[in-house]
Amino acid sequence: MITLDEAFRKFKSRLELTQREQDNASARHTEVREYLATKFKIDRDFLTGSYKRHTKTKPLKDIDIFFVLAQAERHYREKHPSAVLDAFYDALAEKYGKDRVRKQGRSINVDFGIKPDDEDNTNEQILSIDAVPAFAAGDDYEIPDNASGKWIKTNPETHAKKAIAAHQAYSNEWKGLVRMMKYWNNNLKHGEKPIKPSFLVEVMALECLHGDFHGRFDYEFQGFFTTLADRIMDEWKDPAGLGPPISNDMDTARKQRARSLLETASHEAANAIHLARQGRNGDALVEWRNLFGPKFPLS
Numbered sequence: 260m261i262t263l264d265e266a267f268r269k270f271k272s273r274l275e276l277t278q279r280e281q282d283n284a285s286a287r288h289t290e291v292r293e294y295l296a297t298k299f300k301i302d303r304d305f306l307t308g309s310y311k312r313h314t315k316t317k318p319l320k321d322i323d324i325f326f327v328l329a330q331a332e333r334h335y336r337e338k339h340p341s342a343v344l345d346a347f348y349d350a351l352a353e354k355y356g357k358d359r360v361r362k363q364g365r366s367i368n369v370d371f372g373i374k375p376d377d378e379d380n381t382n383e384q385i386l387s388i389d390a391v392p393a394f395a396a397g398d399d400y401e402i403p404d405n406a407s408g409k410w411i412k413t414n415p416e417t418h419a420k421k422a423i424a425a426h427q428a429y430s431n432e433w434k435g436l437v438r439m440m441k442y443w444n445n446n447l448k449h450g451e452k453p454i455k456p457s458f459l460v461e462v463m464a465l466e467c468l469h470g471d472f473h474g475r476f477d478y479e480f481q482g483f484f485t486t487l488a489d490r491i492m493d494e495w496k497d498p499a500g501l502g503p504p505i506s507n508d509m510d511t512a513r514k515q516r517a518r519s520l521l522e523t524a525s526h527e528a529a530n531a532i533h534l535a536r537q538g539r540n541g542d543a544l545v546e547w548r549n550l551f552g553p554k555f556p557l558s
Contacts (some may be wrong), residue, residue: 260540260558261558263543263544263554264475265542266547266555267439269556270554270556271438273554273556274435274438274439274442276315276327277383279353280319283384283385284319284322286307287371288388291369292324292326294351295350300328300329300331300332301326301328302327302328303325304326305325306324306381307391307419308323308389308415309323310322311419312418313434314422314434315441316439316442316445319385319386320385320386321386322388322389323389323391323519326491326511327393327394327395327400328392328393328394335392336394339408341403343392344362344405347367347390348367351367352358355369358395364389364404365390365391365404365405365540366392367389367390368387368390368438370386372522377553378554379555396412399413400414400415401413407503412499412501412502413501414501417498417499418499422434422465422493425464425465428470430471433468433472436480437460437461439480440460441457441460442551442552443550445457445552446552447552448552453520454487455508455509456508457507459506459509462495462498462506464483467487468483477528477532477547478532480528481525484524484525485521485522485525486519487521488521488525491509493506494506527549531546531547534546541557
């Protein structure tokens with residue numbers, strides 16, 4: 260029977276991108292980038308977000324692309340943020356159809372119509388991308404925020420540097436734990452995601468996963484769930500120190516719900532550890548699979 264350590268490492272591996280997924284992602288985001296370049300004057304575009312930081316989990320969706328608009332599009336910066344989002348929506352809906360395009364608070368989502376099976380497999384196809392309009396602001400960027408009606412500053416390059424530093428400080432296991440925690444967050448048994456946005460999981464991990472990885476995934480996760488439950492009510496600032504707190508997307512009711520689910524996960528992890536101590540390895544594996552979802556292996 261597979262050991263717990265082998266199971267966690269297999270689980271981590273299953274959440275890493277395959278070459279076919281990378282090829283499909285490249286083809287999809289290249290297509291969107293080339294198309295929007297025919298609709299807007301764009302200085303440059305680049306991949307950002309968790310896909311770029313290698314903290315994206317499975318199924319692979321919502322790959323972020325920043326489109327830094329040129330001076331000729333500067334008139335959008337003087338308007339309500341919804342204006343540029345509407346323009347991006349109209350352009351993408353023209354190509355992909357309104358049923359596949361969705362307005363979000365700071366981006367436009369394009370859904371490619373791929374549906375995961377019961378094991379969260381997608382035949383190595385990506386599900387969607389997010390197109391983010393932006394303007395350069397010195398070394399930083401400004402992006403539209405429809406909810407506040409303002410343009411907010413951000414710097415995804417700073418976020419990426421912090422993720423690299425955290426990964427190296429945590430014995431090169433940090434990104435793997437973040438992907439696995441995001442997979443727990445996406446588990447359909449929760450209904451709505453407990454922690455929103457998913458980037459908040461990463462922001463919390465920057466502070467909560469300290470020092471060297473101690474070599475036991477089960478104990479690390481039990482402690483991680485407990486710490487997140489204890490601190491989910493805190494305010495979590497933008498790691499770049501530019502935009503509004505990342506935790507602003509969660510009101511008190513959402514945080515209370517997340518805390519309850521995180522506490523439950525902590526108890527489930529403790530029970531799985533207890534089962535393993537009793538020599539009931541198979542039952543422990545089942546407990547971890549129930550906790551995380553179908554990509555946690557039983558063999």
